Amino acid sequence: MPKDHGIGASSKRREDVRFLTGKGQYTDDINRPGQTYCYFLRSSVAHGKINGIDTSAAAAAPGVVAVFTAKDLEGVGGVPCGWQVTDKDGNPMKEPKHPILAEGKVRHVGDPIAAVVADSLAAARDAAEQIELDIEELPAVIDMRAAVKGGTAVHSEAPDNICYDWEFVAENKAAVDEAIRGAHHVTTLELVNQRLVANPMEPRCAIGEYDAGRDEHTLWTTSQNPHVIRLLMGAFVLSIPEHKLRVVAPDVGGGFGSKIYHYAEEAFVTWAAKKVGRPIKWTADRSEAFLSDAQGRDHVTKVELAMDKDGHFLALRCSTLANMGAYLSTFAPCIPTWLHGTLLAGNYRTPLVFTNVKAVFTNTVPVDAYRGAGRPEATFQLERTIDKAAREMGIDPAELRRRNFIQPDQFPYQTPVAVVYDTGNYGATLDKALELADVKGFAARKAASKAKGKLRGLGIANYIEACGIAPSSLVGALGARAGLYEAATVRVNPTGNISVFTGSHSHGQGHETTFAQVVAEMLGCSESQVDIVHGDTSRIPFGMGTYGSRSLAVGGSAIVKSVEKIITKAKKIAAHLLEASESDITFANGQFTVSGTDRSIDWGTVALTAYVPHKYPISEIEPGLEETSFYDPANFTYPAGTYVCEVEVDPDTGVVEIQSFVAADDFGNVVNPMIVEGQVHGGLAQGIGQAMLEGCTYDESGQLLSASYMDYAMPRAADLPNFVVDHSCATPCTHNPLGVKGCGEAGAIGSPPALVNAVVDALAGHGVTHIDMPLSPGRVWEAIRAARH
């Protein structure tokens, strides 16, 4: 029987009540006394030299409090980058300054030039129109393949627009070349992993406030990691010490990566609130979000897979151009390198892997992590190439994969790309997915489709990802400028209820429910006795935030550590009260019992005694019952799985209809199955969105053509099927206390290749071997037509 509370139960989400009644508190719902509003005047050209800015008319406009440009920001640092990649020659990447407001040049459409602070947003926007700009337009660098040839440079520091030229695994290069030269067969595929916009439904918002009496700054912001913002903004941009800077990320309406980063607008409102002496609110409208939120993906890649005559993988060689956009966003350099190159072994025993990644500056919006971040790109490369290889070799695509799987008895498995997989069973998820998708019945369904004039296809994709980011010592060696542990304080209050302060941040993931389940399980109490607090640097000890499917694996583990310390201390108190030896005390179901006796006391008595220590071992332990832990993971976690997609294509229009979608995932242990399944559904929708609908397109001059929901196609309810999801093939993580792996990104990683493989399968009879995403009806129709000719 399924559990009704604690670990393994599908507990209903407690946070839902406020969201369902309109009582959530998102940043834009907050208004501060005396608040002003900020509007950023942004560049309308992709690349230009600023010859002059005249703000005098705007400053005199009705309702305007102040107008600022770069020259007012002297002494303010640029937006920092949190990761330094070293290139193939051992040199640090090119890291040009990313100013808060454009200095001398504008480098993408949307680059902020001036900020108007006024009594109302309308007044600020009205006044911004009166700013006179003298900008000399320069040729725009848009296409990466052209950019690396030099000519026009986005930054003078990088004349060929290359931020870094990275090789991995460099010492394998010659061996990979050799293996490819001598192989029985080499499958080659050139593909594009198109640029996406994360598009959380809540646009970004930031409110800055300064308390002159206390010399304290507060920033409310739409962030996935308020402590990271405090660290980056305080230390690198504004020189505000942590104890004078509070960052609050209240309810946040989705992030998907785009709210990890420190953005210029956050720093500006924090800085300017002190200058103008009033709070300042900035809220992006959606059009502004398209021009200022860091975007995702944008890789152009060539893949070569060498095989022996039986289809055993011998070597993989990849070469990628990765778009950085105009400036380096917080984690941008690590996405196409350490979150991408290290996943190129996939679920397979490929002994030799080499990849070259050139990161390229262009006059476009900066690119950074978006749900999956590097891992979807790696998975797409591998799984599309393997599918093509299967066709070329005449081997069933499932069989080719199975033949190359890392076997269950090979774990822990040292891949040739640095990472060590702790555990997994890839054959199990493949079998499960094929069974759930009724692959045996596919031929009959295909025939039925054909009778209707439709083309049916089936696509399989495996994925593996590195989650639970990440061991600090490892990422430090790879260039991270921060540790990636997580912190948690567990406070048992005097009457026995529990407040948990976590550095993880929930913006849809349901931490308030899941974390409470973990604590309730460990302490044998009801979930309602546990409250989860997050998102405020003034309340939480520290935190690195939520991204990379890390919250439960890393943040949850920190909570577990603290609860363990609580139990240890509580046992001491109980031993004292029961006049027994500490080693004789057992704790179960909220009761402390002297082993082998019926003598016990309850949790509440121990908690109260900790705060009213009249009868207390005061010489041995302090009063109170509160513990803080920092958990630094020993390894990444490696969720993996198999996705199977079945589609029907209308050859007359190119319309692709998803007939079924099956996801069999190995997430290790699962705390709340309902929430885990919801995470998979959402990830699948985003992956299917990438595969079929979404794409960010710039024209040659750098104007974003897909700049609103009129042109950027978001998946809607009628675009998607009901999903079949399964997480029964679990191999628990071996190195964190909960045995969990993380589930937030899987859906977005595994689904694009499954869907594209299905469509290519449907069109194989027409001679189609590849279509770049998104597989819009127009592109599918063009592919059929091109293959016919």
Added chain:
Amino acid sequence: MPKVSMTVNGKAVSGEVEGRTLLVQFLREGLGLTGTHVGCDTSQCGACVVHVNGESVKACTVFALGCEGAEVRTIEGMANPDGSLGVIQAAFQEHHGLQCGFCTPGMVMSAADLLKQNASPSEREVREWLEGNICRCTGYHNIVKAIMAAAATLRGEQVAAE
């Protein structure tokens, strides 16, 4: 500045607005009803859906002055009189039809309009009705499930009442 009066969630309200003040701005900034959200500026996302005179509309694409004398209902007016979750709200919680919660008020208001017009929608009809509501978190799977379940509950209640 012109004055506008309307009934919001059963209460008579009024306030001064500009011609360009949208209904959603009046609700959020004028009345402090921040449950209605703004997720786009091209009238696609539906985070701002409210009911005006019983019909679902996008509050970001209606002027406040155009609602003079209107009956407006927002997410804040959807709970039962005792404060407990209404049928649709409860179904969203029961079936995990929300994650970040930002699109949720619009989803609930849109669903309420559907179920008023069609007590027994098919799953396809629910999906097509949601054309004007974008969710980035759930993949819609559980939203559809929640609305179907709410429809069943509402039908059951009507049967019981007869």
Added chain:
Amino acid sequence: MYAFDYTRPASLAEAIEAMRGDEAKALAGGQTLIPTLKQRLASPATLVDLTGITEIRGICLKDGAVSVGAGTRHAEVAASADVRRLIPALSHLAGHIGDPQVRNRGTLGGSLANNDPSACYPAAVLGLGATVHTSAGRAIAADDYFQGMFTTALDEGELITSVDFPVPEKAAYMKFVQPASRFALTGVFVAKFAGGVRVAVTGASEGGVFRWAEAEAALGRSFAVGALDGVEASPDGMIGDLHGTPEYRAHLVGVMTRRAVEAAA
């Protein structure tokens, strides 16, 4: 949005008067105009909200035609029993414009006055050979009304009051939706009358809604899908954008026309 004065006349006469003001602009359902105002792409001095005028709202039968008031909302046209009975294709079209919330606000008159090249209503008006009545007392034939994208025969300040749709023997509208905006990437309205067949295409052409003469001629000879064999639309002058090339749109015009004939037959 730029600031403007807002007025909501209660009668057509008051609206006509208000429209005489400098830089006055009519607001019908607002589902296109309000987003346009938000982008600061229009700056009227006065916005004349027509939603309070009951005399231009509603559906009635007039001389064998279905007369739809300009202020009638899409949802009302979709739900009208008369429209469903007499011109089900028009009901279907109105029921698939935008989304339910857009249909609860958007109006026939607003759509026609704007004449977006991807809007659905122009295809019905042109495909059915409807007559557009205006506040200036004019009755404009559909063939004269549409004058290229966002351009119509309306004079400055002239408002649409109603549209009379003749009842066809058979008709159907096939919309291929643009996945982001939900406008028509290509939409084809086919109507068969005793006197001939009309085929109107929206979403495809840089010139806005147009009649496809070759298809009309072929279907006039025989109202059957087979009659369209070998009849192809030319990509010349078709829209090319993120969502489809001119060639794709031209191809879709053919496919949607065939499907409309099938649905109507």
